[in-house]
Amino acid sequence: MEHKGFTVWFTGLSGAGKSTLANLLEKELRAANMKVEVLDGDVVRTHLSKGLGFSKEDRDTNIRRIGWVCQVLTRNGVVAIAAAISPYHEIRDEIRANVKDFVEVYVEAPIPVLAERDVKGLYKKALAGEIKNFTGVSDPYEAPEHAEVVCHSDCETVNESLDKILNVLRQKGYLNS
Amino acid sequence: MEHKGFTVWFTGLSGAGKSTLANLLEKELRAANMKVEVLDGDVVRTHLSKGLGFSKEDRDTNIRRIGWVCQVLTRNGVVAIAAAISPYHEIRDEIRANVKDFVEVYVEAPIPVLAERDVKGLYKKALAGEIKNFTGVSDPYEAPEHAEVVCHSDCETVNESLDKILNVLRQKGYLNS
Numbered sequence: 624m625e626h627k628g629f630t631v632w633f634t635g636l637s638g639a640g641k642s643t644l645a646n647l648l649e650k651e652l653r654a655a656n657m658k659v660e661v662l663d664g665d666v667v668r669t670h671l672s673k674g675l676g677f678s679k680e681d682r683d684t685n686i687r688r689i690g691w692v693c694q695v696l697t698r699n700g701v702v703a704i705a706a707a708i709s710p711y712h713e714i715r716d717e718i719r720a721n722v723k724d725f726v727e728v729y730v731e732a733p734i735p736v737l738a739e740r741d742v743k744g745l746y747k748k749a750l751a752g753e754i755k756n757f758t759g760v761s762d763p764y765e766a767p768e769h770a771e772v773v774c775h776s777d778c779e780t781v782n783e784s785l786d787k788i789l790n791v792l793r794q795k796g797y798l799n800s
Numbered sequence: 801m802e803h804k805g806f807t808v809w810f811t812g813l814s815g816a817g818k819s820t821l822a823n824l825l826e827k828e829l830r831a832a833n834m835k836v837e838v839l840d841g842d843v844v845r846t847h848l849s850k851g852l853g854f855s856k857e858d859r860d861t862n863i864r865r866i867g868w869v870c871q872v873l874t875r876n877g878v879v880a881i882a883a884a885i886s887p888y889h890e891i892r893d894e895i896r897a898n899v900k901d902f903v904e905v906y907v908e909a910p911i912p913v914l915a916e917r918d919v920k921g922l923y924k925k926a927l928a929g930e931i932k933n934f935t936g937v938s939d940p941y942e943a944p945e946h947a948e949v950v951c952h953s954d955c956e957t958v959n960e961s962l963d964k965i966l967n968v969l970r971q972k973g974y975l976n977s
Contacts, residue, residue: 691848
């Protein structure tokens with residue numbers, strides 16, 4: 624079944640729920656027989672960005688690289704789902720301009736909530752000064768100003784967030800059902 | 801028009817004619833309405849491998865990265881055409897195993913012929929010892945032992961080489977016409 628390619632770009636702080644939503648969305652789209660690739664942290668670290676660190680330059684390179692893969696997939700009719708902190712709006716907007724069929728999903732949650740959850744134990748370390756360049760604590764995060772969807776993972780269920788995303792994809796004509 | 805994805809992997813020394821053949825093949829497949837992406841040196845250096853050098857480790861990382869993009873494209877029904885020296889058979893075979901629908905094209909020409917052509921002036925420098933780690937001169941090239949196609953760019957026209965490739969793609973059921 625042929626369908627149009629597009630990119631769903633999840634941005635937000637560590638632990639906000641980007642990968643969870645990306646994986647749910649992937650399942651939903653696969654169930655609709657769509658071609659989907661998820662580019663999340665693990666995939667990217669293994670296959671694209673080994674050796675890159677957390678300086679601004681390395682972060683930008685990492686995000687641009689993910690963006691380029693999204694662009695190539697999108698223009699070939701594949702749905703690319705990226706889940707990356709992607710803290711800088713300039714780079715996100717650059718990717719938006721390149722990809723064209725680009726849906727930005729901001730997964731938002733306040734730092735105190737994320738520090739409370741702290742699934743990977745990173746916020747504790749970051750707040751104690753043990754991790755440098757930790758986005759939202761010791762490194763900037765520039766929140767999107769024109770995201771197509773904003774999910775509030777502190778006060779919505781994942782299914783509510785997923786529905787918001789699917790509705791926007793339908794409105795934009797990317798989904799039929 | 802849906803078609804099966806596959807990867808055509810051009811390997812061979814610098815100046816052997818990999819990119820020329822890759823671009824001709826791209827044109828031919830596009831004319832048949834197929835989805836095609838060419839991953840050659842320029843694309844890769846710009847989008848995937850900035851910062852990598854010419855040590856064995858960096859070369860392997862570069863080739864694996866191209867191979868991973870080929871794999872992702874192939875499993876989504878896109879034809880990926882890679883043109884990279886890719887000197888080590890171990891890495892090429894690793895990519896072959898991952899991609900599965902993988903057609904290796906060895907573009908062969910003897911060093912004296914390449915040094916005589918020397919389109920980019922690199923052989924002269926390499927033979928004078930001014931470039932280190934130059935494949936075929938001061939760095940190894942492991943010729944494929946089971947390439948699906950071998951093109952001899954010193955004694956075949958590019959159209960003869962292209963026909964050999966297209967015939968193999970037809971035999972393997974990747975092309976209809």
